[in-house]
Amino acid sequence: MADQTSHTVKSYDDDIHQLRSLISQMGGLCEAQIIDAIDALTRRDAEAALKVVATDARIDALEGEAEKLAIQIIALRAPMATDLREIVACLKISSVLERIGDYAKNIAKRASALAQAAPIEPMVIVPEMARVVAVMVKDVLDAFVDRDPELALAVCQRDQTVDNFYSSLFRSLLTFMMENPHHITPSTHLLFIAKNLERIGDHATNVAEMVHYSATGHLISERPRGDDTAFATSAAA
Amino acid sequence: MADLNAGSVVAARNAADVVTTKMTARNVNVYYGAKQALKDVSIDVSQENVTAFIGPSGCGKSTFLRCMNRMNDTVASARVEGEIKLDGEDIYKGGMDVVQLRARVGMVFQKPNPFPKSIYDNVAYGPRIHGLAATKADMDAIVEGSLRRAGLWDEAKDRLGESGTAMSGGQQQRLCIARAIAVDPEVILMDEPCSALDPIATAKIEELIDELRGRYAIVIVTHNMQQAARVSQKTAFFHLGTMVEYGDTSMIFTNPSEPRTKDYITGRYG
Numbered sequence: 001m002a003d004q005t006s007h008t009v010k011s012y013d014d015d016i017h018q019l020r021s022l023i024s025q026m027g028g029l030c031e032a033q034i035i036d037a038i039d040a041l042t043r044r045d046a047e048a049a050l051k052v053v054a055t056d057a058r059i060d061a062l063e064g065e066a067e068k069l070a071i072q073i074i075a076l077r078a079p080m081a082t083d084l085r086e087i088v089a090c091l092k093i094s095s096v097l098e099r100i101g102d103y104a105k106n107i108a109k110r111a112s113a114l115a116q117a118a119p120i121e122p123m124v125i126v127p128e129m130a131r132v133v134a135v136m137v138k139d140v141l142d143a144f145v146d147r148d149p150e151l152a153l154a155v156c157q158r159d160q161t162v163d164n165f166y167s168s169l170f171r172s173l174l175t176f177m178m179e180n181p182h183h184i185t186p187s188t189h190l191l192f193i194a195k196n197l198e199r200i201g202d203h204a205t206n207v208a209e210m211v212h213y214s215a216t217g218h219l220i221s222e223r224p225r226g227d228d229t230a231f232a233t234s235a236a237a
Numbered sequence: 238m239a240d241l242n243a244g245s246v247v248a249a250r251n252a253a254d255v256v257t258t259k260m261t262a263r264n265v266n267v268y269y270g271a272k273q274a275l276k277d278v279s280i281d282v283s284q285e286n287v288t289a290f291i292g293p294s295g296c297g298k299s300t301f302l303r304c305m306n307r308m309n310d311t312v313a314s315a316r317v318e319g320e321i322k323l324d325g326e327d328i329y330k331g332g333m334d335v336v337q338l339r340a341r342v343g344m345v346f347q348k349p350n351p352f353p354k355s356i357y358d359n360v361a362y363g364p365r366i367h368g369l370a371a372t373k374a375d376m377d378a379i380v381e382g383s384l385r386r387a388g389l390w391d392e393a394k395d396r397l398g399e400s401g402t403a404m405s406g407g408q409q410q411r412l413c414i415a416r417a418i419a420v421d422p423e424v425i426l427m428d429e430p431c432s433a434l435d436p437i438a439t440a441k442i443e444e445l446i447d448e449l450r451g452r453y454a455i456v457i458v459t460h461n462m463q464q465a466a467r468v469s470q471k472t473a474f475f476h477l478g479t480m481v482e483y484g485d486t487s488m489i490f491t492n493p494s495e496p497r498t499k500d501y502i503t504g505r506y507g
Contacts, residue, residue: 217492
């Protein structure tokens with residue numbers, strides 16, 4: 001699917017290339033934001049966390065640009081078939097990446113709050129979970145750049161690992177909070193951070209679905225649903 | 238994730254589920270002298286769907302359209318092989334009345350070509366030569382009905398005696414459609430019916446095609462791919478004399494199977 005020959009009208013190729021590179025830039029920024037936010041969390045560096053919060057505006061601005069360009073291409077070029085699928089995918093991916101950026105920003109905000117609190121033990125799982133999520137985001141963008149449906153599919157399958165991380169973190173945080181009410185504030189922040197990471201994983205699979213659709217014209221059939229531990233009552237946990 | 242193949246929402250635009258095959262072509266080959274213009278074209282055209290033929294100039298789409306009511310008979314060097322049937326009857330068989338055939342399979346051309354006669358007589362011409370109206374009142378009814386179905390009645394009713402050639406291009410084309418409808422055809426072939434018209438006149442013709450859909454089997458040849466996408470439910474892509482791909486219009490324009498189709502409709506051809 002990477003065998004895209006050129007359009008007869010060369011400027012059409014330039015437009016699509018520009019749109020795709022905006023998406024790549026957004027993706028690269030998102031990946032860096034996740035890593036930087038978690039880094040700020042583990043190093044308990046409030047200043048670095050605030051920098052991540054500020055950087056999110058750049059992702060928002062890129063989304064606006066991508067949206068404008070995509071609409072312009074649709075209006076002026078009347079894209080068809082592969083082009084149409086790709087531009088629609090870009091439009092949707094840009095809004096998903098913007099959400100991923102928001103989650104990273106939220107993690108950073110909580111990291112700056114946690115920097116003031118006493119460190120808690122379940123914290124150790126989070127960087128590993130974040131690493132898996134960041135690699136998913138990276139891979140799904142590689143799949144986008146290479147128009148590679150197989151890699152996109154592989155990213156979808158990895159979402160289960162993230163869900164498992166989340167379920168296990170949820171259980172240990174719940175136990176932790178029950179043991180000592182003083183742990184409730186930091187544990188809640190950490191729980192939201194884990195939830196944000198889990199959401200980023202879901203969004204990465206959404207991007208993967210769009211990459212797959214754009215490249216093949218076919219939707220990935222319904223994936224199996226994850227574990228519902230998170231909905232269990234505290235007694236069951 | 239929403240179904241990007243958009244099932245229910247655009248059902249009305251999609252190809253009909255149950256179709257009646259109106260015309261069939263099997264292994265049609267056409268030669269102009271020694272040059273082969275069409276290679277082994279096989280296709281079914283249904284009553285319920287508008288079928289569009291697209292492809293670059295010289296791909297054979299108009300040649301094929303002209304085979305469907307034997308217009309190629311008028312080209313001395315043309316030779317048609319294979320089988321084309323209308324309601325199961327071979328239109329190339331010996332003894333086929335070509336004039337009668339062309340009444341059943343009407344045609345609208347690229348350039349509006351009304352006769353240099355009154356609007357009324359343009360529409361009445363076909364019914365008159367085929368003896369379809371017994372009385373003046375019958376003929377009036379046919380003329381009015383045809384003009385109404387062609388969406389031209391309101392504009393034409395007060396000027397039926399004026400020359401058809403005095404109308405605007407878009408009106409002339411609708412007059413030609415009314416003329417084709419007047420003999421109550423079963424199939425209407427349209428060869429680039431909008432290429433000489435402005436966008437508003439084009440939109441009116443497209444709306445008309447949509448209204449006529451189902452009542453007549455309609456086949457349209459167009460260079461304008463957006464038009465094919467807008468008016469048809471089935472699309473056939475022709476290239477270098479072969480039919481490369483034939484399928485639901487919604488699939489051809491979102492997810493064509495053949496790389497050549499994709500290259501053509503996305504503007505990567507040649």
